[in-house]
Amino acid sequence: MPTSRKIRLASYPEGLPKDSDWELTEEEVPEPGEGEVLIANRYVSLDPAMRGWVSPLPSYLPPVQPGEVMRAGAVGEVVASNVDELPVGTYVNGVLGVQEHTVSGPKGLRVVNPELAPLPTHLGALGMPGWTAYFGVFDIGEAKPGDTVVISAAAGAVGSVAGQIAKAHGCRTVGIAGGPEKCAMLLDEFGFDAAIDYKNDDLRAKLKETCPDRVDVYFDNVGGPVLDAVLGRLAMKARIPLCGGISQYNTDGKPVGPANYLAMIAARAKMEGFLVFDFYARYDEAVDHLAGLIADGKLVHHEHIVEGIERFNEALNMLFKGENTGKLVLQVGAAA
Numbered sequence: 198m199p200t201s202r203k204i205r206l207a208s209y210p211e212g213l214p215k216d217s218d219w220e221l222t223e224e225e226v227p228e229p230g231e232g233e234v235l236i237a238n239r240y241v242s243l244d245p246a247m248r249g250w251v252s253p254l255p256s257y258l259p260p261v262q263p264g265e266v267m268r269a270g271a272v273g274e275v276v277a278s279n280v281d282e283l284p285v286g287t288y289v290n291g292v293l294g295v296q297e298h299t300v301s302g303p304k305g306l307r308v309v310n311p312e313l314a315p316l317p318t319h320l321g322a323l324g325m326p327g328w329t330a331y332f333g334v335f336d337i338g339e340a341k342p343g344d345t346v347v348i349s350a351a352a353g354a355v356g357s358v359a360g361q362i363a364k365a366h367g368c369r370t371v372g373i374a375g376g377p378e379k380c381a382m383l384l385d386e387f388g389f390d391a392a393i394d395y396k397n398d399d400l401r402a403k404l405k406e407t408c409p410d411r412v413d414v415y416f417d418n419v420g421g422p423v424l425d426a427v428l429g430r431l432a433m434k435a436r437i438p439l440c441g442g443i444s445q446y447n448t449d450g451k452p453v454g455p456a457n458y459l460a461m462i463a464a465r466a467k468m469e470g471f472l473v474f475d476f477y478a479r480y481d482e483a484v485d486h487l488a489g490l491i492a493d494g495k496l497v498h499h500e501h502i503v504e505g506i507e508r509f510n511e512a513l514n515m516l517f518k519g520e521n522t523g524k525l526v527l528q529v530g531a532a533a
C-alpha cells in the first residue's frame with residue numbers, strides 16, 4: 198500500500214516551537230470518496246499565523262487540537278478524482294494541511310493556473326500573502342499616489358508585495374527589515390525608495406530622514422517597538438493597516454500593545470485590523486491585479502523553498518528568526 202507522511206501536532210508549543218511539539222507520521226494514502234479528490238501536495242505554505250493556530254488561546258480560527266494534522270495552505274495536483282470539475286491533473290490551492298496527500302471535497306479549493314507563474318508563487322505573490330498585501334494597501338490603507346507608505350517585515354512574503362504594489366501605484370515606499378542584506382534586497386530587488394535596518398539603525402532618526410513628509414500609510418506586520426517608532430512619525434490622517442504583529446507571537450504572556458498610541462490623536466490617524474479572509478469574494482480581482490503587475494515587470498516574486506516535510510519545524514522557525522526572504526514554502530512533493 199502506498200504511504201504518505203503528515204505532520205501532526207503533538208502538544209501546544211511554549212515560546213518558539215520545538216521538534217518535540219510535532220509528530221511525523223507515515224500513513225496509508227487515503228482513497229477519495231464520492232464527491233472528493235485526492236491531492237498530491239507539492240508545496241506547503243509556512244505562515245506566521247501558524248503559531249497562533251497552535252495556541253489554546255481564543256483566536257479567529259479554532260486551535261489545531263493535539264493529534265490533528267497541522268493546518269496549512271498548500272498547492273498540489275489532483276491525482277484521483279470523483280469530482281467532474283476537478284479532473285486528474287488539475288492544480289489546486291487550499292487549506293490542505295502539512296501532509297503529502299490530502300483528500301478533500303471541492304469546497305475551499307481554488308484552481309491554480311500553473312502557466313501564470315510557478316506553483317510556489319501561488320502561495321506567495323499570487324496567493325494569500327499577495328492578496329493580503331493588495332487589500333491591506335488599497336482597501337485598508339487607502340494608499341494614494343504621492344503617499345509615503347512605510348512597510349515592516351518588508352523583505353517577507355506580504356511586505357515585499359505590499360511595497361511593490363504601492364510603488365506601482367505611485368507611492369513613495371520605505372521598507373523596514375532586519376539586517377543589511379535584507380535592506381539591500383529591498384532597494385535592489387523590490388524597488389523600495391528607502392530601506393531601514395531596524396536591528397542596526399536608529400529607527401526614529403532613520404524614519405525622520407527617509408520620511409521627510411511623514412508617513413501617510415504604515416502597513417504593520419510586526420507590532421512592538423517598530424510600531425511605536427512609526428507612530429511617532431505619522432502624517433495627518435495617516436492610515437495604519439494592522440496586518441500582523443510577529444514580534445509578539447512567541448511571547449508567553451500577553452502581547453505588548455503600542456505605548457505611543459496617543460500620537461494617533463494628534464495625527465487624527467486611523468488604525469484598522471483586517472484578515473485577508475474578509476475579502477474572499479474578491480480574490481480573483483487581487484490575482485488579476487498582481488498577475489498584471491508580474492506580466493508588466495513591476496512585481497518581482499521571490500520564494501524561499503525548504504525541501505522535505507521532515508524539516509517542518511526548522512522551516513517554521515525561520516519566520517520568527519528572520520531567516521527567510523520572500524515567501525517561505527516547504528516542498529513536500531515533486532518540484533514544479
Ligand SMILES: NC(=O)c1ccc[n+]([C@@H]2O[C@H](COP(=O)([O-])OP(=O)(O)OC[C@H]3O[C@@H](n4cnc5c(N)ncnc54)[C@H](OP(=O)(O)O)[C@@H]3O)[C@@H](O)[C@H]2O)c1
Pocket residue numbers: 243244245246325326329350351352353354355356373374375376379418419421423439440441442443444445471472473474515516517518519520521522523524525
Ligand atoms: N491579516 C492577515 O490576514 C494576514 C495574512 C498574512 C500574513 N499576515 C501577517 O503578516 C505578517 C507577515 O507575514 P509573512 O507571511 O509575510 O511573513 P514574512 O514577512 O515572510 O516572514 C516573517 C518576517 O518577520 C520578521 N520578524 C520576525 N520576528 C520579528 C520581530 N521580533 N520583530 C520584527 N520583525 C520580525 C522577519 O523579518 P526580518 O528579518 O526583517 O526581521 C521575518 O522574516 C505576519 O505578522 C503575519 O501574521 C496577516
